[in-house]
Amino acid sequence: MKQDIHEYLAEFDDIPGTRVYTTKRARQGYWINQFAMSLMKEENRKAWLENEEKYLEGWPKLTPEQKQALLDRDYDKLLDLGGNIYFLAKVFSTDGKSYLQAVSTMTGMSVDEYRDMMLSGGRSPEGLRSKSKGY
Amino acid sequence: MAQITAGISSSHVPAIGAAVDLGKTEEDYWVPAFAGFDWTKEWIMKPENKPDVVILVYNDHASAFDMNLIPTFAIGCADEFQPADEGWGPRPVPTVKNHADLAWHIAQSCILDEFDMTIINKMDVDHGLTVPLSLMFGQPDAWPCKIIPLAVNVVTYPPPSGNRCYNLGRAIRDAVESFPEDLKVQVWGTGGMSHQLQGTRAGLINKEWDTAFLDDLTKDPERLRKMPHIEYLREAGSEGIELVMWLIMRGALGDKVKELHRHYHVAASNTALGHIVLEPVE
Ligand SMILES: [Fe+2]
Numbered sequence: 001m002k003q004d005i006h007e008y009l010a011e012f013d014d015i016p017g018t019r020v021y022t023t024k025r026a027r028q029g030y031w032i033n034q035f036a037m038s039l040m041k042e043e044n045r046k047a048w049l050e051n052e053e054k055y056l057e058g059w060p061k062l063t064p065e066q067k068q069a070l071l072d073r074d075y076d077k078l079l080d081l082g083g084n085i086y087f088l089a090k091v092f093s094t095d096g097k098s099y100l101q102a103v104s105t106m107t108g109m110s111v112d113e114y115r116d117m118m119l120s121g122g123r124s125p126e127g128l129r130s131k132s133k134g135y
Numbered sequence: 136m137a138q139i140t141a142g143i144s145s146s147h148v149p150a151i152g153a154a155v156d157l158g159k160t161e162e163d164y165w166v167p168a169f170a171g172f173d174w175t176k177e178w179i180m181k182p183e184n185k186p187d188v189v190i191l192v193y194n195d196h197a198s199a200f201d202m203n204l205i206p207t208f209a210i211g212c213a214d215e216f217q218p219a220d221e222g223w224g225p226r227p228v229p230t231v232k233n234h235a236d237l238a239w240h241i242a243q244s245c246i247l248d249e250f251d252m253t254i255i256n257k258m259d260v261d262h263g264l265t266v267p268l269s270l271m272f273g274q275p276d277a278w279p280c281k282i283i284p285l286a287v288n289v290v291t292y293p294p295p296s297g298n299r300c301y302n303l304g305r306a307i308r309d310a311v312e313s314f315p316e317d318l319k320v321q322v323w324g325t326g327g328m329s330h331q332l333q334g335t336r337a338g339l340i341n342k343e344w345d346t347a348f349l350d351d352l353t354k355d356p357e358r359l360r361k362m363p364h365i366e367y368l369r370e371a372g373s374e375g376i377e378l379v380m381w382l383i384m385r386g387a388l389g390d391k392v393k394e395l396h397r398h399y400h401v402a403a404s405n406t407a408l409g410h411i412v413l414e415p416v417e
Contacts, residue, residue, distance in 0.1 A: 008365075015336075015369060018336055020368065020373060021290060021291055021292060022292045026291050033197070033202050034201060034202055037202075040220050040221065075333075084290060087201075089221065090222040099149060099404055099405055107334075114337075119164075121340060121342070121402075122339060123338040124341075125370060129369040130369060
């Protein structure tokens with residue numbers, strides 16, 4: 001049964017603290033994500049780590065804001081600008097960081113606090129399912 | 136004729152692959168995560184259970200497919216696939232050897248059955264595919280069976296509906312049962328369970344919801360088929376949507392199944408680790 005596409009997309013905005021990777025975001029973040037893909041090659045990782053600003057010159061379609069967020073490793077911002085976490089994983093993996101380390105930076109918690117939360121059952125969905133309905 | 140003999144599902148957390156590759160599985164953090172796979176490791180190598188072929192349903196995490204190509208359902212048809220370099224070098228795991236005759240047969244059969252499969256020859260396979268193999272088979276020199284990669288888009292919205300996935304599973308079953316070679320074929324659905332890898336809601340885990348999902352693979356698959364994407368997102372976190380891939384596995388097993396084994400552990404890295412073994416009931 002086909003769902004109405006407008007209703008389908010509108011519901012995503014009702015989830016607290018979550019950016020669903022829609023085609024709109026995919027278009028906005030195309031160059032962030034393609035940039036990240038380039039780091040799957042060892043020689044590119046080397047060039048990036050050696051001189052990040054210079055490496056970014058090879059990506060003229062990135063906006064200045066997107067470039068800055070990449071330099072800052074500001075993953076929350078990068079998601080706002082159309083990045084996707086699986087693509088951004090190439091960036092933090094190149095830094096030798098794990099998903100847990102990178103993801104924790106978006107939560108306002110330290111890595112250790114976040115890791116402890118995960119070990120004691122994770123974050124409860126209570127109150128975090130819907131902005132409008134508050135459950 | 137070929138037959139679907141069992142279905143297995145499991146999370147495919149990348150940190151699990153790293154734990155295996157770096158020899159950390161005996162560390163306190165990892166022991167309870169891996170313990171739930173001991174049963175399966177023994178079960179799957181018994182001659183009566185050992186698959187000749189695994190159809191391994193997984194999602195590519197921006198490894199083989201970048202933003203230039205986003206196939207909803209893609210079936211690997213080449214003779215072999217290498218582990219992908221995801222930013223930290225390829226995992227030191229064996230090459231994935233395909234049963235290309237069966238893969239091409241499934242592709243043709245599903246297309247004729249109105250599932251418009253994308254056919255992939257050249258691709259590397261990432262943790263989505265190799266982590267479940269490590270969990271079920273450990274660290275052998277060669278994987279003990281042939282593997283058909285079946286990649287599903289669950290990254291860019293909309294991914295396929297749960298119902299579509301379930302029905303693809305049924306079409307795969309029909310395809311397998313019309314293949315003339317005597318083969319034991321398993322279908323694996325991977326990914327999930329609840330997890331969110333972004334924003335202030337990162338780290339979300341919903342044990343109650345995950346448990347109901349595991350229960351209903353046996354008790355009420357109709358409920359799971361009808362579940363809209365928004366429910367996965369709200370209840371199981373933004374990356375919990377991977378669970379639609381489990382429904383391809385479930386659809387391939389027929390109407391009735393028996394649960395042989397399950398395992399649930401919080402947390403492996405950011406994720407609720409879930410695992411189940413199901414057998415079709417005639
Ligand atoms: Fe995944």
